[in-house]
Amino acid sequence: MSPFTLKVTIVSSVLFLVGAGAFAFMWFQTQQQGELLVAQLNTLSEQRAQEEAYFRLRRVADESELERAELSGYFFSGESESIDFLNTVEKLAPESGVTLKTSTLELVTDTDDSKEWVEIGFEFDGSRSRVQNFLMILEELPYVSKITTVDTVAIDQNQWQAKVTMRVRVLTYVE
Amino acid sequence: MLNKDQITQFAKGIVRSQKGLQNHQLMHPRREWLIGIVVALCIFSASIVWSSLKYFEYQNIEQQAVTEPEAPVTVYRKNLVDEALASFAAKQARLNALVGKNTTQIPTVVVDEEAQEGGDSAEETGATSSNPVTATSTPPATSTPVTVPEEPAPKEPLAEQTPSEPEQTPEESAPPDSSEPDEELELQPATNVF
Numbered sequence: 264m265s266p267f268t269l270k271v272t273i274v275s276s277v278l279f280l281v282g283a284g285a286f287a288f289m290w291f292q293t294q295q296q297g298e299l300l301v302a303q304l305n306t307l308s309e310q311r312a313q314e315e316a317y318f319r320l321r322r323v324a325d326e327s328e329l330e331r332a333e334l335s336g337y338f339f340s341g342e343s344e345s346i347d348f349l350n351t352v353e354k355l356a357p358e359s360g361v362t363l364k365t366s367t368l369e370l371v372t373d374t375d376d377s378k379e380w381v382e383i384g385f386e387f388d389g390s391r392s393r394v395q396n397f398l399m400i401l402e403e404l405p406y407v408s409k410i411t412t413v414d415t416v417a418i419d420q421n422q423w424q425a426k427v428t429m430r431v432r433v434l435t436y437v438e
Numbered sequence: 439m440l441n442k443d444q445i446t447q448f449a450k451g452i453v454r455s456q457k458g459l460q461n462h463q464l465m466h467p468r469r470e471w472l473i474g475i476v477v478a479l480c481i482f483s484a485s486i487v488w489s490s491l492k493y494f495e496y497q498n499i500e501q502q503a504v505t506e507p508e509a510p511v512t513v514y515r516k517n518l519v520d521e522a523l524a525s526f527a528a529k530q531a532r533l534n535a536l537v538g539k540n541t542t543q544i545p546t547v548v549v550d551e552e553a554q555e556g557g558d559s560a561e562e563t564g565a566t567s568s569n570p571v572t573a574t575s576t577p578p579a580t581s582t583p584v585t586v587p588e589e590p591a592p593k594e595p596l597a598e599q600t601p602s603e604p605e606q607t608p609e610e611s612a613p614p615d616s617s618e619p620d621e622e623l624e625l626q627p628a629t630n631v632f
Contacts, residue, residue: 286485297496323514330519337526358537396536403533405526 337407338434342370345381348406348431352385359397361389371430380430382411388424391417398425407432 264272324331339345349365356363367384387397394415402410414426440448 293492297492300496327514327516327519330523334519334522355537400533400536403529403536405530405533 335434337405338432339381339406340434342381342433345383345431348381348404349383352401352404355400356387356397359389359400360393361387361397363387363397366426367428370433379433379435381433382428382430385427385429386424387427388418388422390421391423394423394425398427401427401429 339348345368349368353363353365364386365383366386367382369382371380371382372378373380385401387394389397398410398413408429408431410427410429412426412428416424416426418424
């Protein structure tokens with residue numbers, strides 16, 4: 264092998280190695296940048312999705328603000344709000360012809376669903392029809408409520424007494 | 439002297455001896471150049487194909503990445519809310535009817551019959567009765583019309599006592615009170631849970 268041939272062979276080999284190295288480097292960079300691009304695109308799409316969800320939620324919240332406010336009015340926001348409720352009931356009692364006494368008022372937690380209720384006990388007396396009517400009034404109060412116990416006793420021929428325990432739901436939000 | 443075997447072996451050696459370099463073993467610069475060009479073109483073409491595939495792959499990734507992750511669906515059950523509001527409106531209307539009606543009339547059937555006979559005037563006047571619930575911090579009254587006719591306020595029957603029974607109030611003169619004082623009321627605890 265002549266020196267010229269040997270020289271050309273060596274130069275060709277070096278050039279081939281350089282070219283192969285450059286090709287490998289570019290291939291590696293392409294793969295790496297591709298993965299980076301995918302990650303960035305995923306992040307961008309997640310951000311877009313979150314923005315879209317946020318705007319959608321905000322639109323729903325704005326559109327339903329009045330309805331939610333009205334619905335929340337049917338709940339107690341806390342135990343202190345029961346004072347207004349009691350004032351309402353105590354105002355309704357004389358108008359219905361019964362004598363009302365509030366016996367208990369406490370915050371209880373339902374054992375079944377672990378939700379908070381304000382439990383209120385009422386004792387009222389009057390004629391039978393008025394006691395019945397006031398019971399129905401308690402049932403129809405526009406609150407998220409339930410009457411848990413009703414105990415009616417005839418004191419005499421014209422006088423009846425009822426002991427009612429009712430619960431009004433306290434509004435709590437689940438996060 | 440060479441014998442026959444030696445001559446044969448010598449002849450075989452001549453036959454099997456190298457005849458020189460074959461044609462393909464000789465260097466042909468044009469051929470080697472062409473082979474180099476072809477190999478380079480193959481590599482170049484493979485690169486083009488691979489680059490194109492990658493290009494189209496990454497070109498579609500953006501669309502896939504945008505469309506694949508779905509935004510969390512915001513559920514607002516408007517129908518359920520409307521039903522709840524309607525339910526509470528109905529309760530409010532029933533409460534208004536109960537507060538405004540005469541307490542001596544308990545059966546609702548009788549009330550409905552009287553409503554048909556009484557006409558619309560009684561309903562209109564009854565619907566305007568004050569609502570103690572809405573007067574406080576409870577939610578505002580809804581626009582649902584009152585379906586149960588309103589009767590005079592509970593205080594009014596006191597003035598309508600008959601002369602024959604001056605000591606009895608109207609509600610005390612109701613048949614259930616006087617006839618069955620010991621009867622147990624068949625009232626079930628109402629559960630109005632939203």
